Amino acid sequence: MGEIAVVTNQRAGLTAKNTVAHLRNIAGGAGYVRELEPGFSNLDSIASEIHDRKAEIVAIDGGDGTIHSVLTKLAEVYGGQSLPCITPLRGGTANALADEIGIKGKPYSILKRLVKAYKKNSIEYAERTALKVSSNGAADYGFIFATGMAANFYEKYYYGSGGKYEKIARLFWDVLLAPARFQKELLGNGKWALKCDKIEKDCTLVLAGTIKTLGFNYAPLERAGKHDVFHMIASDASAHRLLGLSLQARFGIKYGLDDIVLDEAVLNAENPSSYVIDGELKQGRELRLSLGPKLRIAKP
Numbered sequence: 001m002g003e004i005a006v007v008t009n010q011r012a013g014l015t016a017k018n019t020v021a022h023l024r025n026i027a028g029g030a031g032y033v034r035e036l037e038p039g040f041s042n043l044d045s046i047a048s049e050i051h052d053r054k055a056e057i058v059a060i061d062g063g064d065g066t067i068h069s070v071l072t073k074l075a076e077v078y079g080g081q082s083l084p085c086i087t088p089l090r091g092g093t094a095n096a097l098a099d100e101i102g103i104k105g106k107p108y109s110i111l112k113r114l115v116k117a118y119k120k121n122s123i124e125y126a127e128r129t130a131l132k133v134s135s136n137g138a139a140d141y142g143f144i145f146a147t148g149m150a151a152n153f154y155e156k157y158y159y160g161s162g163g164k165y166e167k168i169a170r171l172f173w174d175v176l177l178a179p180a181r182f183q184k185e186l187l188g189n190g191k192w193a194l195k196c197d198k199i200e201k202d203c204t205l206v207l208a209g210t211i212k213t214l215g216f217n218y219a220p221l222e223r224a225g226k227h228d229v230f231h232m233i234a235s236d237a238s239a240h241r242l243l244g245l246s247l248q249a250r251f252g253i254k255y256g257l258d259d260i261v262l263d264e265a266v267l268n269a270e271n272p273s274s275y276v277i278d279g280e281l282k283q284g285r286e287l288r289l290s291l292g293p294k295l296r297i298a299k300p
Contacts, residue, residue, distance in 0.1 A: 006061060008033060008034070009066040048077055050074065056084055057123075068142040085295070097213075103300070127295065130143065142278035144208075189273045196232075196262050203236050212225070235258065269285050
């Protein structure tokens with residue numbers, strides 16, 4: 001039997017309450033704990049150690065963004081080899097992967113259950129395929145991708161000044177009283193040209209994923225993961241029309257949105273533009289979306 005490698009991001013959401021010493025105490029003889037440094041500057045060495053020690057499970061104490069970063073580095077280190085199982089410990093602000101799999105509880109309790117089941121050899125597993133996003137010869141791996149107005153909305157909300165309620169109030173103010181500015185800010189640097197075997201159009205929004213759940217009990221990508229495909233929703237609507245379409249989609253009504261399943265798609269922007277993968281904001285102009293490695297996810 002191998003061991004459990006616990007990777008903790010002490011700056012993520014709920015993780016600040018999870019001391020490294022306590023995590024080590026819970027892991028006990030079943031594994032070891034490594035703390036990510038600011039900027040994840042030691043992620044290379046952590047991933048290499050996981051590979052060299054042949055860890056069987058990588059338990060990630062952080063949110064979806066931390067999982068994305070660890071998964072991307074593991075894919076790089078392992079090359080074409082099978083990746084170890086992963087377990088999200090729900091340590092972040094966003095925990096869509098854990099929601100998708102049905103992992104409940106706080107990081108300490110999840111790790112306790114994982115270690116107990118590991119010692120008894122009674123762990124249940126789920127399988128999901130990662131989404132691969134390639135840009136400029138490099139690849140990122142995650143589960144949820146968004147660009148166009150969705151990415152610009154994310155940037156406007158999460159990187160704006162003030163608290164949550166102040167940000168929400170400002171967004172509603174822009175929608176109601178400054179519609180032209182709202183439209184311009186969400187459109188950003190312009191539309192993305194989407195090309196795949198089912199559609200070719202200029203889009204103001206593209207959402208894709210290999211899991212259904214976006215968080216907040218919202219799962220619009222209900223065909224994600226079926227038959228080795230990812231689910232994509234795309235639109236060329238204006239910002240205000242997209243608000244209405246988004247509300248409809250919240251209740252399962254997707255008329256007016258391109259709603260398709262794919263194994264590959266290409267996106268091009270005239271200027272460097274924002275996109276998001278698992279909550280991490282990035283910039284790019286030429287993107288290729290395809291299927292990444294199949295993953296086993298330990299479900300304690």
